[in-house]
Amino acid sequence: MPVAGRVVLCRAGFEREAAGELAACAGAAGVAGFARAEPGSGLAGFELHDAGDRRALHNATGWSGLVFARTVWDLHGRVQELPTRDRVTPLVEALRALPLRFADLRLESADSPAGRRLAGLARTLDRPLRTALDRAGVLDTGATAILHVLLTAGDAAWLCAAAPASSSPWPGGIPRLRFPSSAPSRSTLKLEEAFLVLMDEGERARWLGPGLSAVDLGAAPGGWTWQLVRHSIRVTAVDNGPMQPALLDSGLVKHLRADGFRYRPARPVDWLVCDMVEQPRRVAALVAGWLAAGRCRRALFNLKLPMKKRREEVTLCLELLRRSVPGITLRARQLYHDREEITVLALPRAPRAQSPRALR
Numbered sequence: 001m002p003v004a005g006r007v008v009l010c011r012a013g014f015e016r017e018a019a020g021e022l023a024a025c026a027g028a029a030g031v032a033g034f035a036r037a038e039p040g041s042g043l044a045g046f047e048l049h050d051a052g053d054r055r056a057l058h059n060a061t062g063w064s065g066l067v068f069a070r071t072v073w074d075l076h077g078r079v080q081e082l083p084t085r086d087r088v089t090p091l092v093e094a095l096r097a098l099p100l101r102f103a104d105l106r107l108e109s110a111d112s113p114a115g116r117r118l119a120g121l122a123r124t125l126d127r128p129l130r131t132a133l134d135r136a137g138v139l140d141t142g143a144t145a146i147l148h149v150l151l152t153a154g155d156a157a158w159l160c161a162a163a164p165a166s167s168s169p170w171p172g173g174i175p176r177l178r179f180p181s182s183a184p185s186r187s188t189l190k191l192e193e194a195f196l197v198l199m200d201e202g203e204r205a206r207w208l209g210p211g212l213s214a215v216d217l218g219a220a221p222g223g224w225t226w227q228l229v230r231h232s233i234r235v236t237a238v239d240n241g242p243m244q245p246a247l248l249d250s251g252l253v254k255h256l257r258a259d260g261f262r263y264r265p266a267r268p269v270d271w272l273v274c275d276m277v278e279q280p281r282r283v284a285a286l287v288a289g290w291l292a293a294g295r296c297r298r299a300l301f302n303l304k305l306p307m308k309k310r311r312e313e314v315t316l317c318l319e320l321l322r323r324s325v326p327g328i329t330l331r332a333r334q335l336y337h338d339r340e341e342i343t344v345l346a347l348p349r350a351p352r353a354q355s356p357r358a359l360r
């Protein structure tokens with residue numbers, strides 16, 4: 001029986017949220033199926049009852065709004081009981097039987113303890129599988145879709161595909177970033193990843209550069225400020241805690257020991273960024289107030305999610321922002337460098353930019 005559905009990779013421990021989003025998209029498309037989400041696996045899937053609904057599921061709106069997915073693929077099959085002595089032959093047979101050809105192969109495993117144990121096997125299988133798929137004509141330079149073979153066990157794999165424009169350009173949806181040795185905290189990687197994942201190249205060129213201004217609420221010790229300074233942006237860093245002295249020496253940073261919920265800028269700024277550890281609804285309301293009053297042109301902030309009903313909390317916060325700032329564009333994602341939190345980019349007026357899904 002043909003298998004059809006969608007697969008997402010997510011942070012381990014957030015499978016329930018990712019599966020809930022998948023089911024919501026399928027529900028909106030009016031197709032029936034069931035969501036799979038093994039806790040701790042780092043992946044979630046939605047399998048259609050009727051493979052004939054594949055196109056309707058694929059074309060459903062809402063994929064660009066997935067918050068907990070790092071990447072999203074179409075599911076085309078599952079292979080089990082791969083023999084240890086030759087896993088390649090049954091994989092090639094299963095792939096040759098699909099009515100699809102692929103431009104490239106990515107052999108992957110999930111970002112979870114079990115997935116990481118399979119990473120070595122994925123590396124070992126890559127070359128022999130690629131060669132065999134080439135010979136079998138499954139890999140074809142004229143094709144556009146990328147084949148993602150996701151190892152789910154030593155003897156099992158999910159066969160998935162995605163157009164490059166609709167899935168992440170990074171294996172597993174994880175941009176591998178190097179921690180800059182002069183940055184004051186590892187949090188710096190969250191903002192760097194947000195710039196990469198939530199904005200396209202043109203937006204980065206227009207929105208990050210000399211002459212721009214930012215307020216960083218909850219700035220200490222300065223990891224986010226460091227990223228803004230790296231782009232020559234002038235920053236007012238608001239935090240009662242100490243900032244890294246070298247950052248203050250840059251001449252671009254003014255440190256204010258103040259309450260981030262009370263501080264207001266004298267003049268509108270280009271960016272509000274906020275990484276305060278606070279109730280997400282309080283942060284959402286604060287950001288909404290800044291945007292509605294025109295105190296900033298755009299905002300990038302974290303919503304911390306230590307609670308059980310994380311998806312519900314996110315929905316509530318995003319709704320609050322939409323209600324307070326009509327016409328707002330929100331791009332929300334749990335980034336690789338986010339732990340129990342998500343990152344949101346808020347743009348008060350709809351930009352002409354491509355959708356964030358295209359940046360996955």
Ligand SMILES: C[S@@+](CC[C@H](N)C(=O)[O-])C[C@H]1O[C@@H](n2cnc3c(N)ncnc32)[C@H](O)[C@@H]1O
Nearest residue numbers: 185187218220221222223224239259260275276
């Ligand atoms: C996660 S840390 C920020 C890390 C920072 N983004 C970085 O990259 O180094 C959270 C910060 O929020 C600050 N904070 C919490 N509540 C605050 C408030 N009401 N006003 C200002 N800062 C606050 C804390 O002092 C703490 O330094």
